[in-house]
Amino acid sequence: MNDKEPLLTTYNKLPIDTDSDNENKSASDWRQYFSRQKTDTKNKNFDDEIKHTTEEIHVSLFQLFRFADCIDLVLIIIGLCFMLGSVVCALANVILFGRITGLFATTSFAVDCGNQYENSVFTIINNTVCPFGIDLNPLNYDRLHKLCHYDNKTILTTLAPLTPLFHENVMHLVYLFFGFSILTFLCTSLEYFCCTIAAKRQTSRMSVLLFRSLIQRVVTKQTEDQLTSYSKAGQIAQEVFSSLRTVLSFNGSKSQQKQYEKELKLNEWCTVRKDAAFGAFFGWLFFINFLVYSIGFTFGSILMSDGNHRTLTIGDILVVVNMFAQALGFLNGIGPFFQSIAEAQGAAVSVFRLIDEAHDENINETEILQENISDEKSISTINGDIQFDNVTFSYPSRENATALNNLKFIARANQTTALVGSSGCGKSTCVSLLLRYYEPSSGRIMIDGQSITHYKIKQLRQNTGVVSQEPILFGISIYENIRFGKMNATRAEIEQAAEQANAHNFIMKLPNKYETLVGERGIQLSGGEKQRIALARALVKQPTILLLDEATSALDNVSERIVQEALDRACKNRTTIVIAHRLTTIQNADYIYVLDKEGVIEEGTHETLMAKEGGKYQTMVKMQQAEKTIDTQDGLMNMAKVVAEDEEQILERIRLLSESEEIGKNQRALISTRKQFVFVRLLKMNSPEWMFIFIGCLVCLLGGLRGPMFSILFAKIINEFNDCKYNDIRYRVLITSGLLIVIGAVFMILRFFQFMTFGIAGAKLVSRIRSKAFACFLRQEVAYFDRPENSSGAICNQLSSNAAAIEDMAGTRLGVICESLSMSAFGFLLGLFYNWQLTLIIAIPFFIMLIAVVIDIRLSSWLKTQADLIYSQASTLAVEVITNMRTVKQLSMENEVLQQYSNMIDQILIVFWRPEALFAMVYGLYWTMSPLTLGLLYWRALILVEKNELDMSDVVMISAFGMFALEALKIVGMLGKRIGASFAAAHAFFDLFDRIPTIDNGSNKGQELTNFSGETEFNQVKFMYPTRPAVLVLNKLQLSIKSGQRIALVGMFK
Structure with a gap:
């Protein structure tokens, strides 16, 4: 890298639509999100340069862990080992599900066909040779030939011991279900804990390395102001709030607001296109999943009718098909997390670039942080x-x-x-x-x-004292x-x-x-x-x-x-x-x-x-x-x-300078009485996109039918294998499998529109929240920003991280949650319709998981609030150090501020250490409930079947209903941490929106100045700063300034 190149090269990108005609576009004009980005002649090489950058740097999944240390690697390896154990348990559960379901289906097959064969024996009992129909295949011939050699009493005695043997086989598999459920809980809990702690440790280390790379850079005026918390919009926010008095004195709030909103709109179309791509991908996974079941059952029916595969049973078919379908189901279930990984890879590009540039051999600043020069x-x-x-x-x-x-x-x-x-x-x-x-x-x-x-650079600067024209003090x-x-x-x-x-x-x-305390940049002095x-x-x-x-x-x-x-x-x-x-x-x-x-x-x-x-x-x-x-x-x-x-x-x-911190804590942004639930307020803010939300909710409602419809067709196919004539089996299975393909195609389209509509609504909502928050910050009185918790760094952190947290809930993930809840509701309704006893068995673990989800969300919300306090302090330090980099380098305090930042980041691990153990148990509970519920379900179904209170064909359907309901709730639960963080972020924003400033900088109330001559009078004015209420700054100031006069105010410095 050339020393003369700036640290970050920025491109003055134009918004998608800057003309007045485009400003009138409504949210319903979906075409705007798929139009190519326009650039002016000054930026004609924009696309080429971006393409060149992305081709040079790509972060793979494994490269995300490039900063893991030995402890992290050990934790990851342990987590992977437990993950393999959980995978083995999951495969075992699939096999057990296929075997048990196959037992129920086989038993039903034997009973039905046995009755048919018994009637045949009564008809041909006196014949020495059994007449066979020409449509019987060799397998049917073989079975009927054996039956012809026995009378009806032999048949009855053969079917008599069927129930005890069936009971023994089913209970044996149910016990295995319970055992693997416990093993799944242990494996998934330990896997989650180890991998999560390793990920958080590495994330903390990356934050410190990124901060270190920033303070290693050569300081130039062109780059200091560009190192901001997020993109061009974040840079505007940092510049505005660090120089707020100047902005307000020139009435620049509205112009800065427009510039901020202009930069925000650039991200909307990218977000929507990304969500649409994910919708198409996961919709395709849905279709492939249905296609696997369709092909599997069709091919299985063909093999069963083939005389060369007489030992093949419906249980074998279920095991093989479920294996493939379960693998695709995992990909489908991790959809939201796959999206998070892709977003992390995209974000890591710029982070890794900055970290790697810090090791450029032409940058002599790196030696300051090294002790071995x-x-x-x-x-x-x-x-x-x-x-x-x-x-x-x-x-x-x-x-x-x-x-x-x-x-x-x-x-x-x-x-x-x-x-x-x-x-x-x-x-x-x-x-x-x-x-x-x-x-x-x-x-x-x-x-x-x-x-x-x-x-040595460090020693040279340590032996040199510098006092500049504008001294920089830090907010300590x-x-x-x-x-x-x-x-x-x-x-x-x-x-x-x-x-x-x-x-x-x-x-x-x-x-x-x-x-x-001296305040940010020593503003209190x-x-x-x-x-x-x-x-x-x-x-x-x-x-x-x-x-x-x-x-x-x-x-x-x-x-x-x-x-x-x-x-x-x-x-x-x-x-x-x-x-x-x-x-x-x-x-x-x-x-x-x-x-x-x-x-x-x-x-x-x-x-x-x-x-x-x-x-x-x-x-x-x-x-x-x-x-x-x-x-x-x-x-x-x-x-x-x-x-x-x-x-x-x-x-x-400045008697109460030392009390500014305590006053700041006691006079934080006014906490409003929330008369409405946060989610309702978010929906109201999203009301301009009501059409997209309505379409998305309708799609989610239809998407919720995926589980029940699949369960019905799944049970129907299994029941069709009970037919004694294999030609009929092949025909009926083929028809039902065709329906599976059609339904899969429909749900593929629905998933695309679900991601598309919620993606548009979510992108608009996040931009609107950021814009409104920016405007609300500008409306606050100047004294509001004198408090340590309202520094420019803390404000930038809130505009970036809190808005991103809301995006996690307001975008495509909200659609996934709505669809999952819809699927659970439909599953329970149909389950109650078929058999309320088995449905109640499913309801018990369902509500246990629901309680776990609520605990997960509340704990995550609390942790988000605690983490935000630490991140706010770290962000304040980072912005303060980067914007005052010359002072940092003059004092050779790079290592010291790096250690302070590192200590702040380490506090995040301390805060999350114990709660992560609880999260691990909840995570293990999510994965345990499905096989455990299946075990309980089949145990109870066996009892009801023995009492002739339940048809075997309904067992498969109800169990499928239950599994879809639990899997849907598991997806919601696994998103619980993001939901909790989103609620905490929303609360913080609404607290800001509800705060009434003592001096509203954006208010239009009051008398307009017309023919203002400039005559000004101070009449017995008293004043003290809000952070120093006991210090009287102006005491009965009496001053009259006539129109056209030029006066001077002089006095001793205070």
């Missing part, structure tokens, strides 16, 4: 000069524009060197090159006569922010650094002192306070080199003097490079270089440069002196008073 020189102390020797440099994103052109200067050891010049002359670029964010195009940068490429305590400068610093060292930075006194007056804490963070590691990049340019004059006093002390006995816009701050520098586009144009001390008449430096100083409006002498005389008043007012202004 030994071919570079370690830094103990630096006592020599810093020299730029004919350095030329162009930024990778602007190769045609030269930032530095043969720059040459020397910063002497233990002296202060200043770089001044107009904007764009390359002053800040020198800092970036010295810290090795970039490599020069030509020339060398040397320290102590050695090129900086010979030093003051103590932790300072400690980031030196992770092993003692408390005494931290307090000493704060004293050197003039920060210790105001920190100690806070309620929680150094444990006070003023500019002067942030600058002093940033200086303390730079000084705590006692750097040999100190870089001051316009450290006071953003401060007012009073704040500047306080900070400048601390900087002057910090520069003593250090090699210091100062980049300054205010030239008054560098008058005491040992040496000054004046830069422009061509390099150094003037150099010398302040006095020598001022002595040059008409020189660049002299001109700049005179211009700034002319603009100065505050008397320096008066300011110096009042400095002691200013500092005293500042310390006193800081205590009042």
Whole structure:
């Protein structure tokens, strides 16, 4: 990979329909979802580049486990072993089902044919030779020939012991059913637990590796803002909410909302096409399943009528056919999970690409996270000069524009060197090159006569302190922010650094002192306070080199003097490079270089440069002196008073800074009273797609007939094998098998439309929820975002992960759930119609599974809520680190933030460890109930048959009804975790929708401004921030601004 290439290449894709005509398309215009995506001339190579990317990278099923460690592999192997055991149990259950069903069918066959043969004997009892019909095949001839040699009493005595023998055979198989059911429970439970824990461990490791790869990247302005939580829409969300005050001040909410919705629409057609493809695939599996039964029974009837296969029974046919059908049934049953695997493979492409790019040999940042780099020189102390020797440099994103052109200067050891010049002359670029964010195009940068490429990057940055114009603080305590400068610093060292930075006194007056939270990006502090804490963070590691990049340019004059006093002390006995816009701050520098586009144009001390008449430096100083409006002498005389008043007012202004976290917890988004069930509210939000939902529900209702219709035809085919004439058997089986094929084709079409309709409705719903949530966030008052739980990272995480969780329930999986419930209901109704006693036996395990499903859903919902809290913290850290990557690299804290992120992800495993054991038992229960119910069903059926209360032909039909009902509920249960997570996500969104902001930024209420002259008045205004209610910021402010006036507000920093 080329160093000059950005980390992520984005394509400005156009939405499907951006014209006004297309905006009026209704959801019923299904053609829009199958039209090709349009691109403009600027993106004419879009399809080719995407195709090239997808051809280069493809993630297979096994590659999803590429980051598994030894423990994961052991767990996976153990899980696979138990999986093989569960497969053996499943095959055994299929064999037992075929054998038992075959026993019932064979017994019915023997009784029916026995009665027919008995009547024949009564007719021909006196004949010495039995007359045979010409249509009898050899097998029938053989059976009838044997019967002709016995009288009717012999026949009756032969049929008499049939019932005890039948009872013994059936009970033997029923006991095996119970045994394999218990074994299935153990195998599936342990299999689920081992594989789930291994998957979660690897997922956590992938999250850490991805985060690590991001902080290893070379930092450029073009890529920092592009690393967002999800796609282009996620990037817009992160940019908007991290700069919300700017967006609101320019009334940019509506434009950003439209841009966000525009990006969301790009994903709808992809989702629908994907769901339609899955619908066609799983519909085809349905058809193949019916086709297997049809061909199997037809071919079996032919073999039975063949004299060469006289030992073939209906039980043998059932075993073979069920084996093939069960395999296809597993594929059909794992449909939703197969879709999840495909989605995971698609998502893994971009994740693996980022992780793999981090190991590119051209990226020198990777060595920071490695401890075994030994071919570079370690830094103990630096006592020599810093020299730029004919350095030329162009930024990778602007190769045609030269930032530095043969720059040459020397910063002497233990002296202060200043770089001044107009904007764009390359002053800040020198800092970036010295810290090795970039490599020069030509020339060398040397320290102590050695090129900086010979030093370890991490040690170079650890020995360099940086204070920039806009200091970046992280949303943690003051103590932790300072400690980031030196992770092993003692408390005494931290307090000493704060004293050197003039920060210790105001920190100690806070309620929680150094444990006070500063808010996201230090928003709770003023500019002067942030600058002093940033200086303390730079000084705590006692750097040999100190870089001051316009450290006071953003401060007012009073704040500047306080900070400048601390900087002057910090520069003593250090090699210091100062980049300054205010030239008054560098008058005491040992040496000054004046830069422009061509390099150094003037150099010398302040006095020598001022002595040059008409020189660049002299001109700049005179211009700034002319603009100065505050008397320096008066300011110096009042400095002691200013500092005293500042310390006193800081205590009042941020007394409750430390309570912001507690206030945030107590004043979270208002939890509304849910008068309606969440699912009902989701349906109401999905009401514009009512036609698709109606069609989908109708299709699901018809799809629910699949189980009962198959059961009826299945029992009918088995009963048709009871016919004594094999020509009739072949004919009837052929007719019924043809019906199976027709019904399979119908349900294949229904499955396609089911996935299609619910896919459209689900995609629209998710886009609508994201759009509404985005708008609701923009409506909240600014104080809402001051709370830690409402940081930009947490908001982006909610818009991405929670919406994706709802998509799991609102799309095609909802159709699968509806169809499964419909199938269960139809199965029970028909079962009650045929025999209520056997149906009640099925009802007992059915309701046990139903209770398990409810527990599964509720527990999953609770776990989703707990996990979201941790993911929100991790997302906040990730966004904060990535957007402030320069600060992270300046402080060489990559390993530290990586460890913090890793610890947060590890908490997910801790939260899920014990519940997963319960999930494993529930999972095993799902797979156990079917064979266990079959055992109970046949045991009870045997009793009823012996009492002549049940026809044997009904046993097969009712058992098939029950199995379809339990299998349908098992599918719902296996989706329980996703359903629970979806409900938790929906609750979070509805809490947001129901929250009433104290200041509604999107409200249209109020009087419109007409002929506004600009006259403004503050009349006895009192104000305190919601997160600091005890601090009075404005106390009876009285201010009147006349129309056309230009006023200035000045005062001491608070």
